[in-house]
Amino acid sequence: MLDLKAVNGKAVIPGTGIVETGIGCKDGKIVVLAKDADLPEAASVYDAGGKYVIPGVIDPHCHLGIFTGDFAYETEHETRAALAGGVTTVGLFMGGTEPYLPQLPGLVDTLNAKASADTFLHLAMFTSQQMDEMERCVKDHGVAEFKFYMTGIPGVFPNVTDAFILQGLRRMRGISDKLTACIHCEDQSMVDAALAELVAGYGDSAGGDLCEWAKIGPAEAEELAVIRACYLAHVSGTKIYIVHMSSEEGVIAAADHRPDNLFVETTSPYLSLTKDDPAGLRAKMLPPIKDECDREALWEGVMEDIIDSFGTDNTPLSLAVKGVEKGMMGAMPGYPVIATHLPVLLHEGVNSRGVPLETIVEKACANPAKIFNLYPQKGTIAVGSDADLVVVDLDKERVVHAAELYSFADYSIWEGRTLKGWPVATIKGGVVAVENHEIRVEPGIGRYLARSI
Numbered sequence: 001m002l003d004l005k006a007v008n009g010k011a012v013i014p015g016t017g018i019v020e021t022g023i024g025c026k027d028g029k030i031v032v033l034a035k036d037a038d039l040p041e042a043a044s045v046y047d048a049g050g051k052y053v054i055p056g057v058i059d060p061h062c063h064l065g066i067f068t069g070d071f072a073y074e075t076e077h078e079t080r081a082a083l084a085g086g087v088t089t090v091g092l093f094m095g096g097t098e099p100y101l102p103q104l105p106g107l108v109d110t111l112n113a114k115a116s117a118d119t120f121l122h123l124a125m126f127t128s129q130q131m132d133e134m135e136r137c138v139k140d141h142g143v144a145e146f147k148f149y150m151t152g153i154p155g156v157f158p159n160v161t162d163a164f165i166l167q168g169l170r171r172m173r174g175i176s177d178k179l180t181a182c183i184h185c186e187d188q189s190m191v192d193a194a195l196a197e198l199v200a201g202y203g204d205s206a207g208g209d210l211c212e213w214a215k216i217g218p219a220e221a222e223e224l225a226v227i228r229a230c231y232l233a234h235v236s237g238t239k240i241y242i243v244h245m246s247s248e249e250g251v252i253a254a255a256d257h258r259p260d261n262l263f264v265e266t267t268s269p270y271l272s273l274t275k276d277d278p279a280g281l282r283a284k285m286l287p288p289i290k291d292e293c294d295r296e297a298l299w300e301g302v303m304e305d306i307i308d309s310f311g312t313d314n315t316p317l318s319l320a321v322k323g324v325e326k327g328m329m330g331a332m333p334g335y336p337v338i339a340t341h342l343p344v345l346l347h348e349g350v351n352s353r354g355v356p357l358e359t360i361v362e363k364a365c366a367n368p369a370k371i372f373n374l375y376p377q378k379g380t381i382a383v384g385s386d387a388d389l390v391v392v393d394l395d396k397e398r399v400v401h402a403a404e405l406y407s408f409a410d411y412s413i414w415e416g417r418t419l420k421g422w423p424v425a426t427i428k429g430g431v432v433a434v435e436n437h438e439i440r441v442e443p444g445i446g447r448y449l450a451r452s453i
């Protein structure tokens with residue numbers, strides 16, 4: 001007897017294609033794929049109504065606890081926003097200059113107690129003491145990624161040098177070739193020069209807009225840093241994952257220079273907004289949202305397999321904390337976007353640009369799972385995989401209202417806009433966790449995913 005069977009759906013199976021198959025789930029896993037009529041009896045039946053069924057989406061790039069300082073609170077709220085949006089697994093970047101080993105058991109306990117999506121951790125490296133902890137973070141706590149900031153986040157994180165990064169890459173390679181270095185690729189000196197010009201022009205005035213803010217991230221700063229990252233991947237042999245690529249120049253640099261052990265992520269906001277967007281400073285981010293040519297080049301990068309993976313860079317905060325009234329220099333960077341991640345990819349990719357749904361699924365589900373050592377437990381629909389499934393209605397139109405997105409943030413950069421293509425149900429661990437945007441599960445059903453390296 002199955003716990004659940006999903007019938008009358010078209011399964012999008014990475015590497016295979018679109019298959020009309022029933023999916024049988026038991027004890028949180030997919031245990032059988034067969035014609036609906038051939039599936040065993042189940043305690044409950046979900047009728048997908050002829051719609052597509054995709055693997056649970058993995059957002060490998062999320063930040064929690066930065067602005068409220070309350071990691072537990074943000075975990076509880078934002079993983080519910082994720083689940084409602086079809087994101088069943090969330091990769092969290094943790095930062096700071098304190099040692100990680102004393103923090104990890106508490107973080108994992110909080111994630112297991114509060115999260116509604118499954119979670120995994122990436123740790124940013126700022127000190128040699130943290131680098132000394134790497135091996136135990138991997139072996140004792142299932143961490144498999146370390147992050148390096150070529151450019152820091154002013155007031156939040158410092159940058160690190162290429163020498164520090166290379167040292168980290170070699171130490172990672174010495175632990176396991178399965179580890180991944182995530183790198184924020186912008187050249188610090190170019191960003192500093194751009195910032196100095198903005199400060200000279202605006203000082204602490206409340207002026208400026210999203211268009212002006214784009215100058216903080218010159219495309220050549222990303223281009224140069226991408227070339228450096230490609231070199232570092234080549235010289236170290238360590239797997240490198242470039243986070244949040246934002247520019248046409250970055251895409252071209254990756255296309256021209258990437259070795260096989262380098263992967264590229266962009267985010268759903270960069271694939272959807274430009275610096276002229278009416279969201280204005282609500283969409284202030286680092287790296288900044290750029291031009292239409294950049295957005296379109298990123299989509300070309302998706303189609304040509306230069307972009308491997310989609311993340312969100314979700315950094316939730318309230319409008320009061322965002323502070324758009326303080327102008328371009330005073331407003332905080334970051335935005336709550338995890339709830340709209342999948343709808344934006346479906347709207348902008350499948351419905352607006354004719355990107356095949358299989359391509360979206362490959363980069364939103366399968367590739368993040370493969371890169372971060374979660375495949376085939378996550379990222380596909382196969383016997384033995386976790387029963388995380390999302391039923392997608394490509395024709396469904398819905399107006400975005402932040403109040404309906406389950407985030408603690410009180411705004412969306414998509415507020416009031418209609419997106420076409422939405423998840424209509426999220427099955428998490430073989431349980432219908434969300435149906436028609438109503439969450440039916442309690443916090444704590446998410447599990448921390450310790451990777452075994």
Ligand SMILES: [Zn+2]
Nearest residue numbers: 061063093313
């Ligand atoms: Zn980030």
